Structure formats: structure tokens, C-alpha cells
Amino acid sequence: MSDSSKRKRPLVADKRTAGKGGKPPRKPVAKKAPAKRKPARRAPARPKGPIGWLAALVRWVFRLIWTIVWRVTAVAVLMVALAVGYFYTTLPPLEALLDGRARGSVTLKDRYGDVFAWRGDxxxxxxxxxxxxxxxxxxxxxxxxxxxxxxxxxxxxxxxxxxxxxxxxxxxxxxxxxxxxxxxxxxxxxxxxxxxxxxxxxxxxxxxxxxxxxxxxxxxxxxxxxxxxxxxxxxxxxxxxxxxxxxxxxxxxxxxxxxxxxxxxxxxxxxxxxxxxxxxxxxxxxxxxxxxxxxxxxxxxxxxxxxxxxxxxxxxxxxxxxxxxxxxxxxxxxAEAGGYFADWVMSSGPEFFTRNTTEDVVIKTTLDQKIQRAAEEGLSWVFENKVREGSKAQAAVVIMSADGAVRGMVGGRKTKVAGAFNRATQAMRQTGSAFKPFIYAAALDLGYSPNDLIEDAPYCLNVPGSGQWCPKNYTNSFKGNVTLTTALKDSLNIPAVKVSESVGRDVVSQVAEQFGIKSDLAVGPALALGASESTLLEMTGAYAGILNGGSSVKPYGLIDLTLQGDTDPVMGTGGGIGERVIQEDAALQLVYMMEKVVSEGTGQRAQFGGRELAGKTGTTQANRDAWFIGFSADYVAGVWMGYDDNTPLTGVSGGGLPTEIWQQVMMRVHEGLPNTPLPMIVPEPPVVQAPPQPQQPAQPQRVPRQDNPLGVIDRVLRDIFGG
Structure with a gap:
């Protein structure tokens, strides 16, 4: 038999000494050895002696500076914070800071409502x-x-x-x-x-x-x-x-x-x-x-x-x-802020709504920007093509409707300006033969006919305090018996003086003043030859009265003034057609006479486009000023040319460069307009017998008309010439 059948001894641990309660004793825990301490780092030994004292002093100074700096910094930061806080409390809401202008603004609009200029802030x-x-x-x-x-x-x-x-x-x-x-x-x-x-x-x-x-x-x-x-x-x-x-x-x-x-x-x-x-x-x-x-x-x-x-x-x-x-x-x-026209409108309105406005204002004006460009371009064309290079001669142009509404204005050769001297409104210059229409206006209103005859022959007057004064024609020749129409179209001086003396200087002055010439008029017989001074704006406005049938006009550029955001105007225009000055038939006969100036006389260079045009040239003594003012059936325009210092113009007369400027301007103005005939009356054939010539100044009285729209005048003509 094998030994396997024998009982083997179980493998168990030996009995240990039991503790209380029969429980095995705890296993003893081994004690950790105490950690070794690192030796403390010893502060470096401070140097002794003078070096130590110096180092200590430096350390003390640095500590003092640091203490002061951080405290000063803290105080400064606190003060800055307080200042910022103070300004913070003074700041208004955002909306109050968005518009800080001291003045208001003026926005100018043309006759069609388009903005063409700004003024103010x-x-x-x-x-x-x-x-x-x-x-x-x-x-x-x-x-x-x-x-x-x-x-x-x-x-x-x-x-x-x-x-x-x-x-x-x-x-x-x-x-x-x-x-x-x-x-x-x-x-x-x-x-x-x-x-x-x-x-x-x-x-x-x-x-x-x-x-x-x-x-x-x-x-x-x-x-x-x-x-x-x-x-x-x-x-x-x-x-x-x-x-x-x-x-x-x-x-x-x-x-x-x-x-x-x-x-x-x-x-x-x-x-x-x-x-x-x-x-x-x-x-x-x-x-x-x-x-x-x-x-x-x-x-x-x-x-x-x-x-x-x-x-x-x-x-x-x-x-x-x-x-x-x-x-x-x-x-x-x-357009450079509207140029001369904007300057004129700003000066014609009330100062508290224009130049010194604190409101935002919108002004609607009579300006036609197409006509304004025509005035600038026509003027520039003549100076570029007809005036000798380097010439300092100046010119001004005004264009208006028959009611006095100014459609364009140039106050000098530099057209892109603002705040410049405006020769159209500020320059007082002798008018020369451009004044003669007012003589014939007075005569026609008193019963003269454009075909009445007057003798252009040597003529002298005794002026009290000045002696004998004998006017002469520009050509130094005489034409004998001429009609009033011929006398005007050929700008004959002697017939103009004779007519002025016949109807009376006071009557001529009255007619001119009522047509809008507010400047002081000459008191002697030289009144008939334009010895008085006027502005181009005044003269052009007076001619507008002839075109509109004999009523005065006040030139104007401001149609209405409205505060921005409002719909109802604060004010309206201060110009336009005023009272009748001469009978309508007299005005229409005068238009006929002035048409002959352009078609047959001194202003023939003004012709363009087969249109019926009328006007009058003017040249002052020694050729210091040259004028042409005329009109079509649609617009009246006046041109003046001369030197700012009154230097005589060389080879320039009213029938020359001023008439050519007028022609260039008006030709551009009438582009696309129908050919409208002038409102005029062709007079009866001339009388055979010339009226007697004046021997002494006469002073007939001009009676205002107020019975009907055309007026009724007591035509008082004295038989001062005898025969």
C-alpha cells in the first residue's frame, strides 16, 4: 500500500500567544525613524563697520521711498478717480451733445425746389x-x-x-x-x-x-x-x-x-x-x-x-x-455756395433769419440754375475770346423776369465766390445813355409820338452857376431833323437833352425814380446824358418795368422763408410788380423804339436767332463805364463793364463788348424757348412839320393817374417854344 492513504498534517501556523479573549495579539508596528531636519539657512552675516552702516542706510532709504511712492500713488489714483467721478456727474445725456452749433443754418433752394447753396452752420x-x-x-x-x-x-x-x-x-x-x-x-x-x-x-x-x-x-x-x-x-x-x-x-x-x-x-x-x-x-x-x-x-x-x-x-x-x-x-x-446770388439773397432777408440765425432756415428763391450757368458761361466766353489777355476789366450780369424775379446774377469775372464784392448790386456807376429810355418814357406818357421830329443840331444852355453848357453827340456830328425813334436808336445826345428840357427834368426824374432807380439823380441838364449813378440791379429792374407794360418792379430773389421742419412760411417775398408808372400804350411804343436800337441802331450786336429784341447801350464820360440792358419777350438782362478803380476802358463802348456779353448770355438763356414776339405798338407815320425847339428849360407838371388800370393823365404841355 502506498503512503497516500495516511492522514497528512494540516498546514497551519503555529499557535501564537493568545491575547485577552482568546484573540491573537496585534502585530507590533515598527516605528518610523524621525525625519532628518535640514539645517536652517543662516542669514548672511551683515558686514560690520562702515560698510554695514552704509548698507543699512541704503536699505532704510529704499524702504522710505517705497513707502512714499505707493502712498503717493494711492493718493494720486484716488484724486484722479474723484476728478473723473466729478466730471462724470457733469456729463449730460448723449442726445444733448449731438448738435453743438452756435449758429443755425440756411439752406437755399432754386425756383424748382432744388438745393443750390448752404450758409451758416x-x-x-x-x-x-x-x-x-x-x-x-x-x-x-x-x-x-x-x-x-x-x-x-x-x-x-x-x-x-x-x-x-x-x-x-x-x-x-x-x-x-x-x-x-x-x-x-x-x-x-x-x-x-x-x-x-x-x-x-x-x-x-x-x-x-x-x-x-x-x-x-x-x-x-x-x-x-x-x-x-x-x-x-x-x-x-x-x-x-x-x-x-x-x-x-x-x-x-x-x-x-x-x-x-x-x-x-x-x-x-x-x-x-x-x-x-x-x-x-x-x-x-x-x-x-x-x-x-x-x-x-x-x-x-x-x-x-x-x-x-x-x-x-x-x-x-x-x-x-x-x-x-x-x-x-x-x-x-x-456751385460754390451759390456765389453772388446767394450773397444778395442773404443780405436782402432779415438778419436774424439769415446772417445771424440761430434757427435752421430754408429759403426758396427765384434762381434758375440753367439761367445762372448761361450767365456765367456767356461772360466767361467773351473774356476768353474777345478781351485781351491780362486785362483787369470787370463785368456784371443780372437776368430777371418782367415781374422783377431775379433768375441769375454774376457780380464779377470770378463767378465761384462767396462774400465777394458784388458789382451787380453794390457798385454805383454812371449810367450814360442807358438812362435815355426814361426820358422818352416821360415824353411818350405826356403825348409825344415815337415819330415826332426833333432837330439834332448844335445846342447850348446857360446853367446857373456854371455858365454855358453845350452837349455834343458821341460822333461829334449832327443829323438835322430826326424822329424820337432815330434819336434813341442812334443814341443822339442833343435830342435827348432837348426832350428832357421840354418835358421837364423833374418829370424825367420822377419817372426814373418810380421805375425803381432810387439813387440820387443829377439835378442839371446832364441828367439826360446819364450823369446819375445807379446799380446794375436797379437799372435792369427799371427796364423790366418797360417790358411789363409800364408798371414798376422791385427786384427780388426770396420767395419764402420757412423754419426747417415747418410747412408754413415765416415770411414771403418783398418784391414784384408795383404801381403803374406810365400808360401801357406809352410803354409799348417805347418797346418799339428800343427794338429799333437792336435791329438798326447801336445795339445790333445783341441780335441772335431771329428774335425780336429790345434794349439800350450806354457809355459814360471818358469810357469809364459801358452798359447794355435789354429784353426779349421772356427775360430782361443787364450787363455792365468797367474797371473797379474807374480807369477808362480802351476801345470799349456800350455797343461793343457789353452787348456781346448780353448776346452770348441771352442766346444760352433762350435755348429751347419758343420765339415770342415783343409786346409793342408800331406808331403812325411821322409828322411832316417838326415841333419848335426848346429855348429855355420848361417845368410841366406830371399828374399821377389813378382812375383806372391804365390810368388817366392830364397831358399838360406848355407852348414854351412860341409859334
Missing amino acids: QFGGVVTADSVSPALKNAVIATEDKRFYRHFGVSPRGIASAVKINLSEGRGPLSGHGGSTITQQVAKLLCLGEPYDASSGQTEKEYEAECRRSSLSRKGKEALFSMAMEAKYSKDDILSIYLNRAYMGGGAFGAEAAAQRFFGKPAAALKPAEGAMLAGLLTAPTTLSPTNNLDRSQSRAATVIRLMEDQGYLSKAEADNAIANPAELSEAAE
């Missing part, structure tokens, strides 16, 4: 950073403050860079480049919250100069004010204030006014080239204004476009396209 309406074209918004940021959305109102980096540039260019640290952020520029526009106070004795100009002052204390206050704005308003709010208050040239305050002023479109519709041009104006709005120098403005815009490309606002293709197609001015902007 123009504000086109509130815009926001979100409502303007992105092209304009990005152009402003790229040009004025590329870190605008990353700083807290003040840019230390920008200030340091500006100081460095100023010092390198030999200027003071605060002179020249300012390193101002857009926020700081807005603070300056707001004059740090200090409104203008007229009672302070400070002028508005001095106030503005103080707002722009760049002293160190002013710069510090500006920085505090800017930080307060950053705390009060959002970035886009601050940018909106800037886009509404910044002056952008041409009288335009804010982006909307500038966009309308220069491009005739809203700020929301600006293209990159246009937005860049407006952004470029912010540095020098007057110098860079496109109405002052379009080339310079376009060049500045190209620089802005390159900045926009560099900063990622435009792709290279977009930038190249914008530079290749620069912004162009609208037609209204090219």
Missing part, C-alpha cells in the same frame, strides 16, 4: 456710428485713432510718440502733433463741458481759442474729462458725438451735413473714396475742403485710403479702385 441731422456708411466710420478710425476701441480715453503710447516727433522736429513737446485720441478730440469739441457765456465779456472767437489751448494743465484736464466720457458713454456713443459735432469744411458740421454738402447724398450711402475724403478733412477742414481745392482734397483722401488698407479695412483691390476713382463734388457743391 449746416447740420444735416443726427447720425450714429452704426447708421453712417462703414466706409466713413472705418476711415475716421484709421485716420484719427486706430487704437480707439482699445484704450480708456487716453493713449500713453500715442502721447509718447507725438512728443518724440515734436522734439525731433524742433518744436515743444506739446506743439504740433498732439497724440490725441478721438475721445480727447470730442472733449475738446465740448470745450471740456464749459459752455459759451456771452455775459462773461469773452467773444465767441476768444472762447473757441481757449477751448483749443494746449497747455499742460489743459491737457491734464482734457485727459480726466476723456476718462469720464469713457466711463459714461460707450465707444460708439463717443464716436457718434464726434461724427455729429466735427467741422468738416464748407460750413458743414457733422458727417450728414458734409455728405449732403459735398456729394448730395446721405452719410449712410458714402463710398470708400467719399468716406476717405470726409475723414481727411478732419485735420484741416478749411484748407482741405474740396470746394477750396479739390485736387488737394483728393490727394489727402488717397492717403486715408492707404491707411485703411494697411489696417485691414479695405482689400488691395478695393483700395486701388477707390484711388483710381476719387470722389467728385455734386453740382450744388461745384
Whole structure:
């Protein structure tokens, strides 16, 4: 048998000494050896002696400086916070800061309601950073403050860079480049919250100069004010204030006014080239204004476009396209704020609604822009083609309807002006033979006929206090017996004097004054030869009275004046047709006589297009002034030519260059108009017997007519000539 059947002893552990309760005792835990301590680092031994004392002193000084610095810094930060908090409390709501103009604006519209000029401080309406074209918004940021959305109102980096540039260019640290952020520029526009106070004795100009002052204390206050704005308003709010208050040239305050002023479109519709041009104006709005120098403005815009490309606002293709197609001015902007006509309208209205308005005003005028261009182009054509190069001679043109509504006005050779001397309304000049129609108007109204005869022969008068006075004809020749029509068409002086003396100088003066010549008229016999002075506007208005059948007119340019946003006008026109001066049949006979001036007499150069035209030439003593004033059935136009210093014209008479200017202007005015005949009466055949010639001045009385529309006149003719 094998041993496998034997019981094997179980493999168990030996019995250990039992603890209490029969439980085996706990296995003893071995104790950890205590961790070894690292020896403490001993402080380096301080040097003893003088070196130790010196080191201790240095440590004490540094601790003192640090204590002072952090405490001073804490105090400074607290003071800055208090100052910023104070400015914060003074800041008004955003809406109160969007229109900061001191004056109102005047918008001028032509007879058809189209805007042609702006005056005053123009504000086109509130815009926001979100409502303007992105092209304009990005152009402003790229040009004025590329870190605008990353700083807290003040840019230390920008200030340091500006100081460095100023010092390198030999200027003071605060002179020249300012390193101002857009926020700081807005603070300056707001004059740090200090409104203008007229009672302070400070002028508005001095106030503005103080707002722009760049002293160190002013710069510090500006920085505090800017930080307060950053705390009060959002970035886009601050940018909106800037886009509404910044002056952008041409009288335009804010982006909307500038966009309308220069491009005739809203700020929301600006293209990159246009937005860049407006952004470029912010540095020098007057110098860079496109109405002052379009080339310079376009060049500045190209620089802005390159900045926009560099900063990622435009792709290279977009930038190249914008530079290749620069912004162009609208037609209204090219008109240079309306020129002489706008100046005249502004001066003719009440000052508190025009030149010094605090309201936004809209004035509808009589201007016809097509006629205005015709006047400018006709005048320029003659000076370019007929006047010797270098001539300093000047000219003026006025065109109006028969009721006195002025349709165009040029006050000098430079037509694109504003605020210049207006020779059409301000220059008082002798009228010469252009005055003669009023002599014959008085005679016809008293019963003379265009075919009455008068002798053109040597003639002298004794003038009390002056002795004998003998008028002469321009040609120094005599024609014998001539009709009144011939005397006028050939501008004969002696017959004009004789007729004036026959009807009475006071009657002639009365007729001229009632037709609208308000200037002082000569009192002697030289009245008949145009020794009196008048303006071109007055003379043209007087001729309009002849065309309309003998009623006076008051030239006017203002139709109505309305406050912006209102529908009812504050005031209406102050001109138009007035009282009757001469009978209608007398006026129509005078038109016939004046038609002969153009068709057969001294004004033949005025003819064009086979139209019936009437007018009168005028040349003053020593050729100092030359005139032609005339009319078609549609319009009246007057032209004056001369030198501002009264230098005599060389080889120029009323029938020469002034008549050619008139012809060029009126030819353009009448393009497309039907050929309408003049309203005139052809007189009966001439009488055979000549009336006696005057020997002494006569003084018949002219009785006003008021019984019917045509008037009733007591024709009082004295038999002063005998026979």
C-alpha cells in the first residue's frame, strides 16, 4: 500500500500567544525613524563697520521711498478717480451733445425746389456710428485713432510718440502733433463741458481759442474729462458725438451735413473714396475742403485710403479702385455756395433769419440754375475770346423776369465766390445813355409820338452857376431833323437833352425814380446824358418795368422763408410788380423804339436767332463805364463793364463788348424757348412839320393817374417854344 492513504498534517501556523479573549495579539508596528531636519539657512552675516552702516542706510532709504511712492500713488489714483467721478456727474445725456452749433443754418433752394447753396452752420441731422456708411466710420478710425476701441480715453503710447516727433522736429513737446485720441478730440469739441457765456465779456472767437489751448494743465484736464466720457458713454456713443459735432469744411458740421454738402447724398450711402475724403478733412477742414481745392482734397483722401488698407479695412483691390476713382463734388457743391446770388439773397432777408440765425432756415428763391450757368458761361466766353489777355476789366450780369424775379446774377469775372464784392448790386456807376429810355418814357406818357421830329443840331444852355453848357453827340456830328425813334436808336445826345428840357427834368426824374432807380439823380441838364449813378440791379429792374407794360418792379430773389421742419412760411417775398408808372400804350411804343436800337441802331450786336429784341447801350464820360440792358419777350438782362478803380476802358463802348456779353448770355438763356414776339405798338407815320425847339428849360407838371388800370393823365404841355 502506498503512503497516500495516511492522514497528512494540516498546514497551519503555529499557535501564537493568545491575547485577552482568546484573540491573537496585534502585530507590533515598527516605528518610523524621525525625519532628518535640514539645517536652517543662516542669514548672511551683515558686514560690520562702515560698510554695514552704509548698507543699512541704503536699505532704510529704499524702504522710505517705497513707502512714499505707493502712498503717493494711492493718493494720486484716488484724486484722479474723484476728478473723473466729478466730471462724470457733469456729463449730460448723449442726445444733448449731438448738435453743438452756435449758429443755425440756411439752406437755399432754386425756383424748382432744388438745393443750390448752404450758409451758416449746416447740420444735416443726427447720425450714429452704426447708421453712417462703414466706409466713413472705418476711415475716421484709421485716420484719427486706430487704437480707439482699445484704450480708456487716453493713449500713453500715442502721447509718447507725438512728443518724440515734436522734439525731433524742433518744436515743444506739446506743439504740433498732439497724440490725441478721438475721445480727447470730442472733449475738446465740448470745450471740456464749459459752455459759451456771452455775459462773461469773452467773444465767441476768444472762447473757441481757449477751448483749443494746449497747455499742460489743459491737457491734464482734457485727459480726466476723456476718462469720464469713457466711463459714461460707450465707444460708439463717443464716436457718434464726434461724427455729429466735427467741422468738416464748407460750413458743414457733422458727417450728414458734409455728405449732403459735398456729394448730395446721405452719410449712410458714402463710398470708400467719399468716406476717405470726409475723414481727411478732419485735420484741416478749411484748407482741405474740396470746394477750396479739390485736387488737394483728393490727394489727402488717397492717403486715408492707404491707411485703411494697411489696417485691414479695405482689400488691395478695393483700395486701388477707390484711388483710381476719387470722389467728385455734386453740382450744388461745384456751385460754390451759390456765389453772388446767394450773397444778395442773404443780405436782402432779415438778419436774424439769415446772417445771424440761430434757427435752421430754408429759403426758396427765384434762381434758375440753367439761367445762372448761361450767365456765367456767356461772360466767361467773351473774356476768353474777345478781351485781351491780362486785362483787369470787370463785368456784371443780372437776368430777371418782367415781374422783377431775379433768375441769375454774376457780380464779377470770378463767378465761384462767396462774400465777394458784388458789382451787380453794390457798385454805383454812371449810367450814360442807358438812362435815355426814361426820358422818352416821360415824353411818350405826356403825348409825344415815337415819330415826332426833333432837330439834332448844335445846342447850348446857360446853367446857373456854371455858365454855358453845350452837349455834343458821341460822333461829334449832327443829323438835322430826326424822329424820337432815330434819336434813341442812334443814341443822339442833343435830342435827348432837348426832350428832357421840354418835358421837364423833374418829370424825367420822377419817372426814373418810380421805375425803381432810387439813387440820387443829377439835378442839371446832364441828367439826360446819364450823369446819375445807379446799380446794375436797379437799372435792369427799371427796364423790366418797360417790358411789363409800364408798371414798376422791385427786384427780388426770396420767395419764402420757412423754419426747417415747418410747412408754413415765416415770411414771403418783398418784391414784384408795383404801381403803374406810365400808360401801357406809352410803354409799348417805347418797346418799339428800343427794338429799333437792336435791329438798326447801336445795339445790333445783341441780335441772335431771329428774335425780336429790345434794349439800350450806354457809355459814360471818358469810357469809364459801358452798359447794355435789354429784353426779349421772356427775360430782361443787364450787363455792365468797367474797371473797379474807374480807369477808362480802351476801345470799349456800350455797343461793343457789353452787348456781346448780353448776346452770348441771352442766346444760352433762350435755348429751347419758343420765339415770342415783343409786346409793342408800331406808331403812325411821322409828322411832316417838326415841333419848335426848346429855348429855355420848361417845368410841366406830371399828374399821377389813378382812375383806372391804365390810368388817366392830364397831358399838360406848355407852348414854351412860341409859334
